[in-house]
Amino acid sequence: MTQTAGKKQLEDFAPLFAQLNDDVLFGQVWNQPGVDVKTxxxxxxxxxxxxxxxxxxxxxxxxxxxxxxxxxxxxxxxITHAGFYVG
Numbered sequence: 001m002t003q004t005a006g007k008k009q010l011e012d013f014a015p016l017f018a019q020l021n022d023d024v025l026f027g028q029v030w031n032q033p034g035v036d037v038k039t040x041x042x043x044x045x046x047x048x049x050x051x052x053x054x055x056x057x058x059x060x061x062x063x064x065x066x067x068x069x070x071x072x073x074x075x076x077x078x079i080t081h082a083g084f085y086v087g
Contacts, residue, residue, distance in 0.1 A: 038065075
């Protein structure tokens, strides 16, 4: 997975954060073997929900999950299931 949003949006303001976001998180962590990308997408959506994050980052990661094979029905089931545990 490749991401350049950090550099595009934050490079002038917080260059180190932008680099870590794009190169480490989306470059290394998301591409690390052991857990497939679809599962990483599901984990990320649940982690954002559990943190109460419902802003554009949740929307981005829901779309990302969809583009990596998580169906609308699976997303609904994940939200329903996790909702009872994360509040």
